[in-house]
Amino acid sequence: MSFAVVILKKGEGRMLKAGGAWIFDNEIAHVLGTYEDGDIVIVKDFDGFAMGRGFINRNSKIRVRMLTRNADQEIDEAFFRRRLADAWEYRKKTVDTGSCRIVFGEADFLPGMVIDKFSDVLVFQALALGMDRYKELLIRLLKEILLEDGIHIRGVYERSDAKEREKEGLKKVKGFFGDEFDTNVLIEENGVKYIVDVKDGQKTGFFLDQKYNRLAIQRLCKDARVLDCFTHTGSFALNAGIAGAKSVLGVDASDLAVEQARKNAELNGLEKSVSFLSADVFELLPELEKQGEQYDVVILDPPAFTKSRSSVKNAVKGYREINMRGMKLVKDGGYLVTCSCSHFMDYELFTKTIAQAAKSVHCRLRQVEFRTQAPDHPILWAADESYYLKFYIFQVCKEK
Incomplete structure:
Protein backbone atom coordinates (compact mmCIF):
# COMPACT_ATOMS: atom_id res chain seq x y z
CA MET A 1 0.00 0.00 0.00
CA SER A 2 1.41 3.39 -0.98
CA PHE A 3 1.04 6.47 1.21
CA ALA A 4 1.08 10.15 0.39
CA VAL A 5 4.20 11.89 1.66
CA VAL A 6 4.12 15.25 3.44
CA ILE A 7 7.30 17.30 2.90
CA LEU A 8 8.07 19.99 5.47
CA LYS A 9 9.52 23.38 4.65
CA LYS A 10 13.15 23.93 5.57
CA GLY A 11 13.41 25.02 9.20
CA GLU A 12 9.86 23.91 10.08
CA GLY A 13 8.62 21.03 12.21
CA ARG A 14 10.20 22.49 15.35
CA MET A 15 7.36 21.31 17.58
CA LEU A 16 7.55 17.83 16.10
CA LYS A 17 11.34 17.64 16.50
CA ALA A 18 11.02 18.72 20.14
CA GLY A 19 8.65 15.84 20.90
CA GLY A 20 5.24 17.28 20.00
CA ALA A 21 2.59 15.63 17.83
CA TRP A 22 1.28 18.40 15.57
CA ILE A 23 2.26 19.77 12.16
CA PHE A 24 0.50 22.98 11.16
CA ASP A 25 -0.63 23.86 7.64
CA ASN A 26 1.96 26.62 7.22
CA GLU A 27 4.84 24.22 7.97
CA ILE A 28 4.22 22.08 4.89
CA ALA A 29 6.01 22.66 1.58
CA HIS A 30 3.98 20.15 -0.46
CA VAL A 31 2.37 16.72 -0.43
CA LEU A 32 3.43 13.98 -2.85
CA GLY A 33 0.76 11.51 -3.94
CA THR A 34 -3.00 11.38 -3.55
CA TYR A 35 -4.95 11.11 -0.31
CA GLU A 36 -8.28 11.77 1.35
CA ASP A 37 -8.70 13.75 4.55
CA GLY A 38 -8.23 11.39 7.48
CA ASP A 39 -5.73 9.16 5.64
CA ILE A 40 -2.42 8.03 7.10
CA VAL A 41 0.56 9.84 5.55
CA ILE A 42 4.32 9.63 5.87
CA VAL A 43 6.03 12.82 7.05
CA LYS A 44 9.51 13.78 5.83
CA ASP A 45 11.73 16.74 6.55
CA PHE A 46 12.77 19.07 3.70
CA ASP A 47 15.87 16.92 3.09
CA GLY A 48 13.94 13.65 2.82
CA PHE A 49 14.58 12.43 6.38
CA ALA A 50 11.60 10.27 7.44
CA MET A 51 9.98 11.58 10.63
CA GLY A 52 7.08 9.19 11.12
CA ARG A 53 3.42 8.65 10.26
CA GLY A 54 0.25 10.49 11.12
CA PHE A 55 -3.16 11.35 9.72
CA ILE A 56 -3.84 14.37 7.55
CA ASN A 57 -6.81 16.72 7.36
CA ARG A 58 -7.00 19.75 5.07
CA ASN A 59 -9.95 21.13 7.09
CA SER A 60 -7.75 21.74 10.10
CA LYS A 61 -4.91 24.16 10.76
CA ILE A 62 -3.34 21.21 12.57
CA ARG A 63 -2.76 19.57 9.22
CA VAL A 64 -1.09 16.36 10.46
CA ARG A 65 -1.36 14.66 13.86
CA MET A 66 1.45 12.18 14.39
CA LEU A 67 0.78 8.60 15.47
CA THR A 68 4.34 7.25 15.44
CA ARG A 69 7.93 8.43 14.96
CA ASN A 70 8.68 5.23 13.05
CA ALA A 71 7.95 5.84 9.35
CA ASP A 72 7.94 2.07 8.73
CA GLN A 73 5.39 1.33 11.47
CA GLU A 74 2.17 -0.24 10.21
CA ILE A 75 -0.92 1.51 11.59
CA ASP A 76 -3.09 -1.57 12.05
CA GLU A 77 -5.10 -3.37 14.73
CA ALA A 78 -1.96 -4.61 16.47
CA PHE A 79 -0.61 -1.04 16.62
CA PHE A 80 -3.74 0.32 18.31
CA ARG A 81 -3.94 -2.64 20.70
CA ARG A 82 -0.40 -1.87 21.90
CA ARG A 83 -1.19 1.81 22.34
CA LEU A 84 -4.34 1.03 24.38
CA ALA A 85 -2.65 -1.71 26.43
CA ASP A 86 0.19 0.69 27.28
CA ALA A 87 -2.30 3.38 28.32
CA TRP A 88 -4.18 0.96 30.59
CA GLU A 89 -0.98 -0.43 32.18
CA TYR A 90 0.13 3.13 32.93
CA ARG A 91 -3.18 3.89 34.72
CA LYS A 92 -2.97 0.71 36.78
CA LYS A 93 0.40 1.84 38.12
CA THR A 94 -0.43 5.52 38.73
CA VAL A 95 -4.10 6.01 39.70
CA ASP A 96 -7.20 4.47 41.21
CA THR A 97 -8.74 2.87 38.13
CA GLY A 98 -12.29 2.60 39.51
CA SER A 99 -12.95 5.74 37.50
CA CYS A 100 -10.18 7.31 35.45
CA ARG A 101 -9.18 8.70 32.08
CA ILE A 102 -7.73 5.80 30.10
CA VAL A 103 -6.80 7.72 26.96
CA PHE A 104 -5.70 11.37 27.01
CA GLY A 105 -5.13 12.17 23.35
CA GLU A 106 -1.65 13.24 22.33
CA ALA A 107 -0.24 12.42 25.79
CA ASP A 108 -1.11 8.75 25.16
CA PHE A 109 0.10 8.91 21.54
CA LEU A 110 -3.49 8.63 20.25
CA PRO A 111 -4.06 12.24 19.11
CA GLY A 112 -7.64 13.46 19.12
CA MET A 113 -9.07 10.61 21.24
CA VAL A 114 -10.27 10.83 24.85
CA ILE A 115 -11.70 7.83 26.70
CA ASP A 116 -12.94 7.96 30.30
CA LYS A 117 -13.97 5.02 32.47
CA PHE A 118 -16.72 5.62 35.03
CA SER A 119 -17.04 2.38 36.98
CA ASP A 120 -18.26 -0.08 34.30
CA VAL A 121 -19.11 2.53 31.63
CA LEU A 122 -16.85 4.05 28.96
CA VAL A 123 -17.36 7.56 27.58
CA PHE A 124 -15.31 8.75 24.64
CA GLN A 125 -14.70 11.82 22.50
CA ALA A 126 -13.25 11.56 19.01
CA LEU A 127 -11.98 15.08 18.36
CA ALA A 128 -10.01 14.58 15.13
CA LEU A 129 -11.07 13.17 11.77
CA GLY A 130 -8.31 10.58 11.58
CA MET A 131 -9.14 9.18 15.01
CA ASP A 132 -12.87 9.30 14.33
CA ARG A 133 -12.30 6.70 11.62
CA TYR A 134 -10.88 4.26 14.18
CA LYS A 135 -13.34 4.76 17.05
CA GLU A 136 -15.18 1.46 16.62
CA LEU A 137 -11.91 -0.46 16.54
CA LEU A 138 -10.49 1.41 19.55
CA ILE A 139 -13.56 0.79 21.71
CA ARG A 140 -13.68 -2.91 20.78
CA LEU A 141 -10.00 -3.35 21.56
CA LEU A 142 -10.19 -1.47 24.86
CA LYS A 143 -13.16 -3.54 26.02
CA GLU A 144 -11.17 -6.68 25.23
CA ILE A 145 -8.13 -5.39 27.16
CA LEU A 146 -10.25 -4.51 30.20
CA LEU A 147 -12.01 -7.88 30.09
CA GLU A 148 -8.60 -9.56 30.36
CA ASP A 149 -8.40 -7.90 33.80
CA GLY A 150 -11.90 -9.09 34.70
CA ILE A 151 -13.54 -5.72 33.99
CA HIS A 152 -16.79 -6.04 32.05
CA ILE A 153 -17.97 -2.82 30.38
CA ARG A 154 -21.77 -2.69 30.39
CA GLY A 155 -22.12 0.39 28.20
CA VAL A 156 -20.35 2.92 26.00
CA TYR A 157 -21.51 6.49 25.36
CA GLU A 158 -20.11 8.86 22.73
CA ARG A 159 -19.67 12.52 23.69
CA SER A 160 -18.10 13.76 20.45
CA ASP A 161 -20.08 16.98 20.87
CA ALA A 162 -17.19 19.37 21.50
CA LYS A 163 -16.57 22.48 19.38
CA GLU A 164 -13.13 21.17 18.42
CA ARG A 165 -14.79 18.82 15.93
CA GLU A 166 -16.02 21.75 13.86
CA LYS A 167 -12.39 22.78 13.28
CA GLU A 168 -11.84 19.30 11.83
CA GLY A 169 -14.81 19.60 9.46
CA LEU A 170 -16.77 17.14 11.59
CA LYS A 171 -20.34 17.30 12.90
CA LYS A 172 -21.00 17.00 16.62
CA VAL A 173 -22.09 13.49 17.59
CA LYS A 174 -23.62 12.31 20.85
CA GLY A 175 -25.37 9.08 21.79
CA PHE A 176 -25.17 5.44 22.75
CA PHE A 177 -22.35 3.50 21.15
CA GLY A 178 -24.03 0.13 21.13
CA ASP A 179 -26.79 -0.99 23.48
CA GLU A 180 -28.64 1.59 25.58
CA PHE A 181 -28.12 1.72 29.35
CA ASP A 182 -28.85 3.96 32.36
CA THR A 183 -26.66 7.03 31.75
CA ASN A 184 -26.68 8.05 35.43
CA VAL A 185 -23.63 6.13 36.64
CA LEU A 186 -22.68 5.63 40.29
CA ILE A 187 -18.98 6.09 41.05
CA GLU A 188 -16.90 6.45 44.21
CA GLU A 189 -13.77 8.58 44.52
CA ASN A 190 -11.80 9.48 47.67
CA GLY A 191 -14.60 7.92 49.74
CA VAL A 192 -17.23 10.16 48.12
CA LYS A 193 -20.07 8.78 46.00
CA TYR A 194 -21.36 10.61 42.92
CA ILE A 195 -23.98 10.09 40.28
CA VAL A 196 -22.26 10.94 36.98
CA ASP A 197 -24.55 12.01 34.14
CA VAL A 198 -22.58 10.82 31.12
CA LYS A 199 -25.33 11.95 28.73
CA ASP A 200 -25.78 15.59 29.74
CA GLY A 201 -22.95 16.36 32.17
CA GLN A 202 -20.15 18.72 31.13
CA LYS A 203 -17.41 17.27 28.90
CA THR A 204 -17.66 13.50 29.45
CA GLY A 205 -19.79 13.86 32.58
CA PHE A 206 -17.31 14.45 35.42
Whole structure:
Protein backbone atom coordinates (compact mmCIF):
# COMPACT_ATOMS: atom_id res chain seq x y z
CA MET A 1 0.00 0.00 0.00
CA SER A 2 1.41 3.39 -0.98
CA PHE A 3 1.04 6.47 1.21
CA ALA A 4 1.08 10.15 0.39
CA VAL A 5 4.20 11.89 1.66
CA VAL A 6 4.12 15.25 3.44
CA ILE A 7 7.30 17.30 2.90
CA LEU A 8 8.07 19.99 5.47
CA LYS A 9 9.52 23.38 4.65
CA LYS A 10 13.15 23.93 5.57
CA GLY A 11 13.41 25.02 9.20
CA GLU A 12 9.86 23.91 10.08
CA GLY A 13 8.62 21.03 12.21
CA ARG A 14 10.20 22.49 15.35
CA MET A 15 7.36 21.31 17.58
CA LEU A 16 7.55 17.83 16.10
CA LYS A 17 11.34 17.64 16.50
CA ALA A 18 11.02 18.72 20.14
CA GLY A 19 8.65 15.84 20.90
CA GLY A 20 5.24 17.28 20.00
CA ALA A 21 2.59 15.63 17.83
CA TRP A 22 1.28 18.40 15.57
CA ILE A 23 2.26 19.77 12.16
CA PHE A 24 0.50 22.98 11.16
CA ASP A 25 -0.63 23.86 7.64
CA ASN A 26 1.96 26.62 7.22
CA GLU A 27 4.84 24.22 7.97
CA ILE A 28 4.22 22.08 4.89
CA ALA A 29 6.01 22.66 1.58
CA HIS A 30 3.98 20.15 -0.46
CA VAL A 31 2.37 16.72 -0.43
CA LEU A 32 3.43 13.98 -2.85
CA GLY A 33 0.76 11.51 -3.94
CA THR A 34 -3.00 11.38 -3.55
CA TYR A 35 -4.95 11.11 -0.31
CA GLU A 36 -8.28 11.77 1.35
CA ASP A 37 -8.70 13.75 4.55
CA GLY A 38 -8.23 11.39 7.48
CA ASP A 39 -5.73 9.16 5.64
CA ILE A 40 -2.42 8.03 7.10
CA VAL A 41 0.56 9.84 5.55
CA ILE A 42 4.32 9.63 5.87
CA VAL A 43 6.03 12.82 7.05
CA LYS A 44 9.51 13.78 5.83
CA ASP A 45 11.73 16.74 6.55
CA PHE A 46 12.77 19.07 3.70
CA ASP A 47 15.87 16.92 3.09
CA GLY A 48 13.94 13.65 2.82
CA PHE A 49 14.58 12.43 6.38
CA ALA A 50 11.60 10.27 7.44
CA MET A 51 9.98 11.58 10.63
CA GLY A 52 7.08 9.19 11.12
CA ARG A 53 3.42 8.65 10.26
CA GLY A 54 0.25 10.49 11.12
CA PHE A 55 -3.16 11.35 9.72
CA ILE A 56 -3.84 14.37 7.55
CA ASN A 57 -6.81 16.72 7.36
CA ARG A 58 -7.00 19.75 5.07
CA ASN A 59 -9.95 21.13 7.09
CA SER A 60 -7.75 21.74 10.10
CA LYS A 61 -4.91 24.16 10.76
CA ILE A 62 -3.34 21.21 12.57
CA ARG A 63 -2.76 19.57 9.22
CA VAL A 64 -1.09 16.36 10.46
CA ARG A 65 -1.36 14.66 13.86
CA MET A 66 1.45 12.18 14.39
CA LEU A 67 0.78 8.60 15.47
CA THR A 68 4.34 7.25 15.44
CA ARG A 69 7.93 8.43 14.96
CA ASN A 70 8.68 5.23 13.05
CA ALA A 71 7.95 5.84 9.35
CA ASP A 72 7.94 2.07 8.73
CA GLN A 73 5.39 1.33 11.47
CA GLU A 74 2.17 -0.24 10.21
CA ILE A 75 -0.92 1.51 11.59
CA ASP A 76 -3.09 -1.57 12.05
CA GLU A 77 -5.10 -3.37 14.73
CA ALA A 78 -1.96 -4.61 16.47
CA PHE A 79 -0.61 -1.04 16.62
CA PHE A 80 -3.74 0.32 18.31
CA ARG A 81 -3.94 -2.64 20.70
CA ARG A 82 -0.40 -1.87 21.90
CA ARG A 83 -1.19 1.81 22.34
CA LEU A 84 -4.34 1.03 24.38
CA ALA A 85 -2.65 -1.71 26.43
CA ASP A 86 0.19 0.69 27.28
CA ALA A 87 -2.30 3.38 28.32
CA TRP A 88 -4.18 0.96 30.59
CA GLU A 89 -0.98 -0.43 32.18
CA TYR A 90 0.13 3.13 32.93
CA ARG A 91 -3.18 3.89 34.72
CA LYS A 92 -2.97 0.71 36.78
CA LYS A 93 0.40 1.84 38.12
CA THR A 94 -0.43 5.52 38.73
CA VAL A 95 -4.10 6.01 39.70
CA ASP A 96 -7.20 4.47 41.21
CA THR A 97 -8.74 2.87 38.13
CA GLY A 98 -12.29 2.60 39.51
CA SER A 99 -12.95 5.74 37.50
CA CYS A 100 -10.18 7.31 35.45
CA ARG A 101 -9.18 8.70 32.08
CA ILE A 102 -7.73 5.80 30.10
CA VAL A 103 -6.80 7.72 26.96
CA PHE A 104 -5.70 11.37 27.01
CA GLY A 105 -5.13 12.17 23.35
CA GLU A 106 -1.65 13.24 22.33
CA ALA A 107 -0.24 12.42 25.79
CA ASP A 108 -1.11 8.75 25.16
CA PHE A 109 0.10 8.91 21.54
CA LEU A 110 -3.49 8.63 20.25
CA PRO A 111 -4.06 12.24 19.11
CA GLY A 112 -7.64 13.46 19.12
CA MET A 113 -9.07 10.61 21.24
CA VAL A 114 -10.27 10.83 24.85
CA ILE A 115 -11.70 7.83 26.70
CA ASP A 116 -12.94 7.96 30.30
CA LYS A 117 -13.97 5.02 32.47
CA PHE A 118 -16.72 5.62 35.03
CA SER A 119 -17.04 2.38 36.98
CA ASP A 120 -18.26 -0.08 34.30
CA VAL A 121 -19.11 2.53 31.63
CA LEU A 122 -16.85 4.05 28.96
CA VAL A 123 -17.36 7.56 27.58
CA PHE A 124 -15.31 8.75 24.64
CA GLN A 125 -14.70 11.82 22.50
CA ALA A 126 -13.25 11.56 19.01
CA LEU A 127 -11.98 15.08 18.36
CA ALA A 128 -10.01 14.58 15.13
CA LEU A 129 -11.07 13.17 11.77
CA GLY A 130 -8.31 10.58 11.58
CA MET A 131 -9.14 9.18 15.01
CA ASP A 132 -12.87 9.30 14.33
CA ARG A 133 -12.30 6.70 11.62
CA TYR A 134 -10.88 4.26 14.18
CA LYS A 135 -13.34 4.76 17.05
CA GLU A 136 -15.18 1.46 16.62
CA LEU A 137 -11.91 -0.46 16.54
CA LEU A 138 -10.49 1.41 19.55
CA ILE A 139 -13.56 0.79 21.71
CA ARG A 140 -13.68 -2.91 20.78
CA LEU A 141 -10.00 -3.35 21.56
CA LEU A 142 -10.19 -1.47 24.86
CA LYS A 143 -13.16 -3.54 26.02
CA GLU A 144 -11.17 -6.68 25.23
CA ILE A 145 -8.13 -5.39 27.16
CA LEU A 146 -10.25 -4.51 30.20
CA LEU A 147 -12.01 -7.88 30.09
CA GLU A 148 -8.60 -9.56 30.36
CA ASP A 149 -8.40 -7.90 33.80
CA GLY A 150 -11.90 -9.09 34.70
CA ILE A 151 -13.54 -5.72 33.99
CA HIS A 152 -16.79 -6.04 32.05
CA ILE A 153 -17.97 -2.82 30.38
CA ARG A 154 -21.77 -2.69 30.39
CA GLY A 155 -22.12 0.39 28.20
CA VAL A 156 -20.35 2.92 26.00
CA TYR A 157 -21.51 6.49 25.36
CA GLU A 158 -20.11 8.86 22.73
CA ARG A 159 -19.67 12.52 23.69
CA SER A 160 -18.10 13.76 20.45
CA ASP A 161 -20.08 16.98 20.87
CA ALA A 162 -17.19 19.37 21.50
CA LYS A 163 -16.57 22.48 19.38
CA GLU A 164 -13.13 21.17 18.42
CA ARG A 165 -14.79 18.82 15.93
CA GLU A 166 -16.02 21.75 13.86
CA LYS A 167 -12.39 22.78 13.28
CA GLU A 168 -11.84 19.30 11.83
CA GLY A 169 -14.81 19.60 9.46
CA LEU A 170 -16.77 17.14 11.59
CA LYS A 171 -20.34 17.30 12.90
CA LYS A 172 -21.00 17.00 16.62
CA VAL A 173 -22.09 13.49 17.59
CA LYS A 174 -23.62 12.31 20.85
CA GLY A 175 -25.37 9.08 21.79
CA PHE A 176 -25.17 5.44 22.75
CA PHE A 177 -22.35 3.50 21.15
CA GLY A 178 -24.03 0.13 21.13
CA ASP A 179 -26.79 -0.99 23.48
CA GLU A 180 -28.64 1.59 25.58
CA PHE A 181 -28.12 1.72 29.35
CA ASP A 182 -28.85 3.96 32.36
CA THR A 183 -26.66 7.03 31.75
CA ASN A 184 -26.68 8.05 35.43
CA VAL A 185 -23.63 6.13 36.64
CA LEU A 186 -22.68 5.63 40.29
CA ILE A 187 -18.98 6.09 41.05
CA GLU A 188 -16.90 6.45 44.21
CA GLU A 189 -13.77 8.58 44.52
CA ASN A 190 -11.80 9.48 47.67
CA GLY A 191 -14.60 7.92 49.74
CA VAL A 192 -17.23 10.16 48.12
CA LYS A 193 -20.07 8.78 46.00
CA TYR A 194 -21.36 10.61 42.92
CA ILE A 195 -23.98 10.09 40.28
CA VAL A 196 -22.26 10.94 36.98
CA ASP A 197 -24.55 12.01 34.14
CA VAL A 198 -22.58 10.82 31.12
CA LYS A 199 -25.33 11.95 28.73
CA ASP A 200 -25.78 15.59 29.74
CA GLY A 201 -22.95 16.36 32.17
CA GLN A 202 -20.15 18.72 31.13
CA LYS A 203 -17.41 17.27 28.90
CA THR A 204 -17.66 13.50 29.45
CA GLY A 205 -19.79 13.86 32.58
CA PHE A 206 -17.31 14.45 35.42
CA PHE A 207 -13.96 16.18 35.95
CA LEU A 208 -11.58 13.35 36.78
CA ASP A 209 -8.50 15.57 36.50
CA GLN A 210 -9.04 17.06 39.99
CA LYS A 211 -9.26 13.67 41.74
CA TYR A 212 -6.19 14.00 43.96
CA ASN A 213 -6.56 17.76 44.35
CA ARG A 214 -9.97 17.11 45.88
CA LEU A 215 -8.33 14.64 48.24
CA ALA A 216 -5.66 17.23 49.15
CA ILE A 217 -8.25 19.68 50.54
CA GLN A 218 -9.81 17.15 52.90
CA ARG A 219 -7.25 17.65 55.69
CA LEU A 220 -7.87 21.42 55.65
CA CYS A 221 -11.62 21.13 56.04
CA LYS A 222 -12.14 19.23 59.30
CA ASP A 223 -14.30 21.40 61.61
CA ALA A 224 -14.06 24.23 59.05
CA ARG A 225 -16.56 26.62 57.51
CA VAL A 226 -16.09 26.18 53.75
CA LEU A 227 -17.16 28.12 50.65
CA ASP A 228 -16.84 26.21 47.36
CA CYS A 229 -17.23 28.47 44.30
CA PHE A 230 -18.08 27.10 40.84
CA THR A 231 -18.95 23.83 42.56
CA HIS A 232 -20.43 22.17 39.44
CA THR A 233 -21.89 18.90 40.80
CA GLY A 234 -20.38 19.45 44.24
CA SER A 235 -17.11 17.54 44.09
CA PHE A 236 -14.91 19.82 46.25
CA ALA A 237 -17.82 20.63 48.55
CA LEU A 238 -18.51 16.94 49.16
CA ASN A 239 -14.84 16.21 49.84
CA ALA A 240 -14.94 18.98 52.45
CA GLY A 241 -18.13 17.51 53.91
CA ILE A 242 -16.82 13.94 54.06
CA ALA A 243 -13.71 15.26 55.86
CA GLY A 244 -15.85 16.64 58.67
CA ALA A 245 -16.44 20.31 57.80
CA LYS A 246 -18.83 22.15 60.12
CA SER A 247 -20.64 23.69 57.17
CA VAL A 248 -20.11 23.89 53.43
CA LEU A 249 -21.78 26.18 50.90
CA GLY A 250 -21.33 25.23 47.24
CA VAL A 251 -22.21 27.81 44.58
CA ASP A 252 -22.75 27.39 40.85
CA ALA A 253 -24.65 29.32 38.16
CA SER A 254 -26.15 26.14 36.68
CA ASP A 255 -29.48 25.05 38.16
CA LEU A 256 -28.96 21.59 36.68
CA ALA A 257 -25.51 21.23 38.29
CA VAL A 258 -26.78 22.44 41.67
CA GLU A 259 -29.67 19.98 41.60
CA GLN A 260 -27.23 17.16 40.86
CA ALA A 261 -24.93 18.40 43.65
CA ARG A 262 -27.81 18.24 46.15
CA LYS A 263 -28.56 14.67 45.10
CA ASN A 264 -24.89 13.80 45.54
CA ALA A 265 -24.94 15.32 49.05
CA GLU A 266 -27.96 13.15 49.95
CA LEU A 267 -26.22 10.11 48.47
CA ASN A 268 -23.37 10.65 50.96
CA GLY A 269 -25.59 11.56 53.93
CA LEU A 270 -24.20 15.10 53.95
CA GLU A 271 -27.36 17.13 53.30
CA LYS A 272 -27.27 18.63 56.83
CA SER A 273 -23.73 20.00 56.59
CA VAL A 274 -23.36 20.62 52.84
CA SER A 275 -25.77 22.97 51.04
CA PHE A 276 -25.83 24.42 47.55
CA LEU A 277 -26.94 27.69 46.00
CA SER A 278 -27.60 28.53 42.35
CA ALA A 279 -26.04 31.97 41.80
CA ASP A 280 -23.50 33.91 39.77
CA VAL A 281 -20.28 33.69 41.80
CA PHE A 282 -19.05 37.11 40.63
CA GLU A 283 -22.26 38.69 41.92
CA LEU A 284 -22.52 36.63 45.10
CA LEU A 285 -19.03 37.15 46.54
CA PRO A 286 -19.35 40.95 46.94
CA GLU A 287 -22.68 40.36 48.69
CA LEU A 288 -21.11 37.88 51.10
CA GLU A 289 -18.34 40.39 51.76
CA LYS A 290 -20.90 43.14 52.55
CA GLN A 291 -22.60 40.75 54.96
CA GLY A 292 -19.29 40.28 56.80
CA GLU A 293 -19.05 36.58 56.01
CA GLN A 294 -15.72 34.88 56.72
CA TYR A 295 -14.67 31.30 55.95
CA ASP A 296 -11.92 28.97 57.10
CA VAL A 297 -11.51 27.65 53.54
CA VAL A 298 -12.50 29.24 50.22
CA ILE A 299 -12.25 27.13 47.07
CA LEU A 300 -12.15 28.68 43.59
CA ASP A 301 -12.50 26.18 40.73
CA PRO A 302 -13.80 28.29 37.83
CA PRO A 303 -14.34 27.13 34.26
CA ALA A 304 -11.65 28.17 31.78
CA PHE A 305 -11.95 31.95 31.38
CA THR A 306 -9.99 31.73 28.13
CA LYS A 307 -9.80 29.11 25.40
CA SER A 308 -7.62 31.15 23.02
CA ARG A 309 -4.57 33.40 23.16
CA SER A 310 -6.63 36.36 21.95
CA SER A 311 -8.79 36.44 25.10
CA VAL A 312 -6.04 36.00 27.69
CA LYS A 313 -6.09 39.66 28.79
CA ASN A 314 -9.76 39.51 29.71
CA ALA A 315 -9.21 36.20 31.44
CA VAL A 316 -6.48 37.72 33.61
CA LYS A 317 -8.99 40.32 34.82
CA GLY A 318 -11.46 37.58 35.68
CA TYR A 319 -8.92 35.48 37.59
CA ARG A 320 -7.60 38.55 39.40
CA GLU A 321 -11.06 39.65 40.50
CA ILE A 322 -12.22 36.23 41.64
CA ASN A 323 -9.05 35.70 43.67
CA MET A 324 -9.30 39.15 45.27
CA ARG A 325 -12.90 38.41 46.25
CA GLY A 326 -11.97 34.98 47.53
CA MET A 327 -9.08 36.26 49.66
CA LYS A 328 -11.30 38.86 51.31
CA LEU A 329 -13.66 36.12 52.45
CA VAL A 330 -10.92 33.98 54.04
CA LYS A 331 -10.32 34.42 57.76
CA ASP A 332 -6.85 35.46 58.85
CA GLY A 333 -4.91 32.20 58.91
CA GLY A 334 -7.49 30.42 56.78
CA TYR A 335 -6.90 28.78 53.42
CA LEU A 336 -7.47 29.70 49.80
CA VAL A 337 -7.68 26.92 47.22
CA THR A 338 -7.47 28.36 43.71
CA CYS A 339 -6.99 26.89 40.26
CA SER A 340 -7.14 27.45 36.52
CA CYS A 341 -8.01 24.82 33.92
CA SER A 342 -7.06 27.01 30.94
CA HIS A 343 -4.01 25.93 28.94
CA PHE A 344 -3.53 29.52 27.76
CA MET A 345 -3.43 30.81 31.35
CA ASP A 346 0.00 29.30 31.86
CA TYR A 347 1.75 28.70 35.17
CA GLU A 348 3.74 31.94 35.15
CA LEU A 349 0.76 34.12 34.24
CA PHE A 350 -1.57 32.45 36.72
CA THR A 351 0.99 32.77 39.51
CA LYS A 352 1.61 36.44 38.69
CA THR A 353 -2.15 37.13 38.64
CA ILE A 354 -2.65 35.60 42.10
CA ALA A 355 0.26 37.66 43.44
CA GLN A 356 -1.32 40.83 42.03
CA ALA A 357 -4.64 39.93 43.64
CA ALA A 358 -2.98 39.39 47.03
CA LYS A 359 -1.16 42.73 46.81
CA SER A 360 -4.38 44.54 45.91
CA VAL A 361 -6.22 43.28 49.01
CA HIS A 362 -3.17 43.49 51.34
CA CYS A 363 -2.92 39.76 51.99
CA ARG A 364 0.27 37.76 52.43
CA LEU A 365 0.14 34.27 51.01
CA ARG A 366 1.96 31.25 52.39
CA GLN A 367 2.08 28.53 49.77
CA VAL A 368 1.04 25.16 51.14
CA GLU A 369 1.44 23.32 47.86
CA PHE A 370 1.19 23.53 44.11
CA ARG A 371 -0.40 20.69 42.19
CA THR A 372 -1.56 19.94 38.68
CA GLN A 373 -3.83 17.43 36.94
CA ALA A 374 -4.09 13.80 38.09
CA PRO A 375 -1.62 11.30 36.55
CA ASP A 376 -4.31 9.80 34.32
CA HIS A 377 -4.09 13.13 32.46
CA PRO A 378 -0.32 12.89 31.86
CA ILE A 379 1.64 15.94 30.80
CA LEU A 380 3.68 15.13 27.72
CA TRP A 381 6.66 17.45 27.59
CA ALA A 382 6.80 19.35 24.28
CA ALA A 383 3.04 18.85 23.86
CA ASP A 384 2.09 22.03 25.67
CA GLU A 385 -1.64 21.47 25.19
CA SER A 386 -1.47 18.48 27.56
CA TYR A 387 -0.56 20.74 30.52
CA TYR A 388 -3.51 22.86 31.50
CA LEU A 389 -4.48 22.51 35.19
CA LYS A 390 -2.77 24.69 37.82
CA PHE A 391 -3.83 24.21 41.45
CA TYR A 392 -2.61 26.16 44.49
CA ILE A 393 -3.33 25.92 48.21
CA PHE A 394 -2.36 29.01 50.21
CA GLN A 395 -2.65 30.08 53.82
CA VAL A 396 -3.94 33.65 53.82
CA CYS A 397 -2.23 35.93 56.36
CA LYS A 398 -3.87 39.32 56.94
CA GLU A 399 -2.53 40.62 60.25
CA LYS A 400 1.07 39.44 60.31
